[in-house]
Amino acid sequence: xxxxxxxxxxxxxxxxxxxxxxxxxxxxxxxxxxxxxxxxxxxxxxxxxxxxxxxxxxxxxxxxxxxxxxxxxxxxxxxxxxxxxxxxxxxxxxxxxxxxxxxxxxxxxxxxxxxxxxxxxxxxxxxxxxxxxxxx
Amino acid sequence: xxxxxxxxxxxxxxxxxxxxxxxxxxxxxxxxxxxxxxxxxxxxxxxxxxxxxxxxxxxxxxxxxxxxxxxxxxxxxxxxxxxxxxxxxxxxxxxxxxxxxxxxxxxxxxxxxxxxxxxxxxxxxxxxxxxxxxxx
Amino acid sequence: xxxxxxxxxxxxxxxxxxxxxxxxxxxxxxxxxxxxxxxxxxxxxxxxxxxxxxxxxxxxxxxxxxxxxxxxxxxxxxxxxxxxxxxxxxxxxxxxxxxxxxxxxxxxxxxxxxxxxxxxxxxxxxxxxxxxxxxx
Amino acid sequence: xxxxxxxxxxxxxxxxxxxxxxxxxxxxxxxxxxxxxxxxxxxxxxxxxxxxxxxxxxxxxxxxxxxxxxxxxxxxxxxxxxxxxxxxxxxxxxxxxxxxxxxxxxxxxxxxxxxxxxxxxxxxxxxxxxxxxxxx
Numbered sequence: 230x231x232x233x234x235x236x237x238x239x240x241x242x243x244x245x246x247x248x249x250x251x252x253x254x255x256x257x258x259x260x261x262x263x264x265x266x267x268x269x270x271x272x273x274x275x276x277x278x279x280x281x282x283x284x285x286x287x288x289x290x291x292x293x294x295x296x297x298x299x300x301x302x303x304x305x306x307x308x309x310x311x312x313x314x315x316x317x318x319x320x321x322x323x324x325x326x327x328x329x330x331x332x333x334x335x336x337x338x339x340x341x342x343x344x345x346x347x348x349x350x351x352x353x354x355x356x357x358x359x360x361x362x363x364x365x
Numbered sequence: 366x367x368x369x370x371x372x373x374x375x376x377x378x379x380x381x382x383x384x385x386x387x388x389x390x391x392x393x394x395x396x397x398x399x400x401x402x403x404x405x406x407x408x409x410x411x412x413x414x415x416x417x418x419x420x421x422x423x424x425x426x427x428x429x430x431x432x433x434x435x436x437x438x439x440x441x442x443x444x445x446x447x448x449x450x451x452x453x454x455x456x457x458x459x460x461x462x463x464x465x466x467x468x469x470x471x472x473x474x475x476x477x478x479x480x481x482x483x484x485x486x487x488x489x490x491x492x493x494x495x496x497x498x499x500x501x
Numbered sequence: 502x503x504x505x506x507x508x509x510x511x512x513x514x515x516x517x518x519x520x521x522x523x524x525x526x527x528x529x530x531x532x533x534x535x536x537x538x539x540x541x542x543x544x545x546x547x548x549x550x551x552x553x554x555x556x557x558x559x560x561x562x563x564x565x566x567x568x569x570x571x572x573x574x575x576x577x578x579x580x581x582x583x584x585x586x587x588x589x590x591x592x593x594x595x596x597x598x599x600x601x602x603x604x605x606x607x608x609x610x611x612x613x614x615x616x617x618x619x620x621x622x623x624x625x626x627x628x629x630x631x632x633x634x635x636x637x
Numbered sequence: 638x639x640x641x642x643x644x645x646x647x648x649x650x651x652x653x654x655x656x657x658x659x660x661x662x663x664x665x666x667x668x669x670x671x672x673x674x675x676x677x678x679x680x681x682x683x684x685x686x687x688x689x690x691x692x693x694x695x696x697x698x699x700x701x702x703x704x705x706x707x708x709x710x711x712x713x714x715x716x717x718x719x720x721x722x723x724x725x726x727x728x729x730x731x732x733x734x735x736x737x738x739x740x741x742x743x744x745x746x747x748x749x750x751x752x753x754x755x756x757x758x759x760x761x762x763x764x765x766x767x768x769x770x771x772x773x
Contacts, residue, residue, distance in 0.1 A: 234410050267417050270406040274370050278673050279701035281403050282726045307715045315721040320728055324721030348718045367639065400672015401550050429551035443579045446620045449587040449596030454554045456592055506682050539689050542678040546642050553675050 233262045233331055233339030237365055238269035241331075241341055241358040248357035249273060249345070256345035256354055257284035260331075263338050265292050273345070280344035286321045287328025287342030287351075293318065295337045299326035299352065327351030329359050369398045369467055369475030373501055374405035377467075377477055377494040384493035385409060385481070392481035392490055393420035396467075399474050401428050409481070416480035422457045423464030423478025423487075429454065431473045435462035435488065463487030465495050505534045505603055505611030509637055510541035513603075513613055513630040520629035521545060521617070528617035528626055529556035532603075535610050537564050545617070552616035558593045559600025559614025559623075565590065567609045571598030571624065599623030601631050641670045641739055641747030645773055646677035649739075649749055649766040656765035657681060657753070664753035664762055665692035668739075671746050673700050681753070688752035694729045695736030695750030695759075701726065703745045707734035707760065735759030737767050 238260035249256040255273040257280035262268050267288075272281060287298050294301060304311040305324040315324045326348040331339040341362075343355040374396035385392040391409040393416035398404050403424075408417060423434050430437060440447040441460040451460040462484040467475040477498075479491040510532035521528040527545040529552035534540050539560075544553060559570050566573060566586075576583040577596040587596045598620040603611040613634075615627040646668035657664040663684035668676045675696075680689060695706050702709060712719040713732040723732040734756040739747040749770075751763040 235407060236410075239407070264414075266408070266414050267406060268408050270403060271371060271375070272402070272404050274372075277702055278400075278402050279698070279726055279730065283722075286725060302720060305721060315724040320724045322721075323725060325719055398672070400670070400674060402672060426551070430549055447597050448574060449577060449594075450555075452587040452592045453558060453595060454551055458551065507679060508682075511679070536686070538680070538686050539678060540680050542675060543643060543647070544674070544676050546644075550672075550674050 231263065231338060233260060233268055235268055237362070238339075240365065241362055242269050242271050244361040245341070245343055245354050245358040246271060246273065248354045252346070252350060252353065254346035254350050256343055256351070257281055258354070259284040259288045259342045261285070261288040261292050261340050261342075263292065265289055268339070276345045283323060283344035284327070284342040287323045287344060288340040289318075289321050289342070290323045291328035291330045291340035291342065292337060294322070295330055297326070297330065298323050298328035299348070302326060327355055329355050331359070331362050367399070367469075367472075367474060369396060369404055371404055373498070374475075376501065377498055378405050378407050380497040381477070381479055381490050381494040382407060382409060384490045388482070388486060388489065390482035390486050392479055392487070393417055394490070395420040395424045395478045397421070397424040397428050397476050399428065401425055404475070412481045419459060419480035420463075420478040423459045423480060424476040425454075425457050425478070426459045427464035427466045427476035427478065428473060430458070431466055433462070433466065434459050434464035435484070438462060463491055465491050467495070467498050503535065503610060505532060505540055507540055509634070510611075512637065513634055514541050514543050516633040517613070517615055517626050517630040518543060518545065520626045524618070524622060524625065526618035526622050528615055528623070529553055530626070531556040531560045531614045533557070533560040533564050533612050533614075535564065537561055540611070548617045555595060555616035556599070556614040559595045559616060560612040561590075561593050561614070562595045563600035563602045563612035563614065564609060566594070567602055569598070569602065570595050570600035571620070574598060599627055601627050603631070603634050639671070639741075639746060641668060641676055643676055645770070646747075648773065649770055650677050650679050652769040653749070653751055653762050653766040654679060654681060656762045660754070660758060660761065662754035662758050664751055664759070665689050666762070667692040667696045667750045669693070669696040669700050669748050669750075671700065673697055676747070684753045691731060691752035692735070692750040695731045695752060696748040697726075697729050697750070698731045699736035699738045699748035699750065700745060702730070703738055705734070705738065706731050706736035707756070710734060735763055737763050739767070739770050
């Protein structure tokens, strides 16, 4: 596998959406491919409008840095090594959790970004999709 | 019905995707709500990357102008009444076909934008979704 | 008078709104001062969302070029002297009617921009405000 | 009530303006609807020009995050959960007080943003409008 397909992406969105419904928090869910281009996106009814951008850019951040965004949160703090990285890439780097790379072994083949709840909730929903991806 | 729901939007995307598969042209399909905020998006495998933006902005154009984008194509030509409208709204107005408002009687409740093929193909795919919306 | 005050601007918006109600077309109405900075804006219920940007940028165009925007429409056509001007100023120059400078004798002291109907309707509504400004 | 009307918005702007005059600080006041689209805006004479953008984006922030902006101030600090959120949404998220959602019971139906004074003054003026909204 070299790249996330639409078929993969819709399964990940579906899985994330099911988890978000289970914890009763409306979310935005975005999947990007290895080229940092959007494959699929869904906004659940009543999800925060700010999350349309944030979910996509969590995915962008994870695929372009090959990092989950809670790691970016740590390394972007004042005094830390990548302080200020949030201002790069025209402001598309998100510095808090909810974005994860999708990997095929060692290779990053895409990313998922989730936004709409607390950071912990976003991570929980994204991780459900990551687990599903391992089974595809 | 006052606004497109995610449930509506995923049905429209599915219908458009089926039509795009039938004519064998990979497409990007976007649905926005009445406030011009993205609800659902899918990019079929091998669809043009430029279409990620164009599909979304065809939907943006149709919901914010309450017009299909082939009408915008006509009125934005040199010498016509809205010449130059494509440069407004930070370049988000698309001046060729493939975007349609979704209406509930007289009220615009959202829009769909399709991009990836010829304008005629984009329109054909979007119209399949419009027909489906009338039945929801 | 050197600059449009908020008191002036709200009178102009009120006058334009009354005219828009009279012709039964919901409009966006914006007034900028001589420094091309927004003073007052109103969006009537059900007015086109694209008009939020267009009304403001018609005012921007008229105060920064000291021209009404139907004149800009003429001079920006292919082959005409200012062809391409719509792409300058980060896309904020609008090339169709509905924007007018506000003048105190020869001096431009601000501008009004109206959007939401046909170009003719936008001009009619803006001109009602221009007439009112002459009496202030 | 599902969305802020222009009639509501102009009452809120009027109330905020009266409070700003009472405390003798010129302000910019913006009201957005539930879709994060501008409904009404006024800039008082001598108000800070930077506040034209800030007032609108405080409203944008409050409606898209369903939070008042002093809460965003807290959670966006270094080390806090949403550190860096101010860089998302193309820089439209404001991370200091003066923006408030407008709610109809539990539903966010719009937002108000006030800018021009100290954060405390901005909050005081916005809260006068919030109190008024409860009576509409």
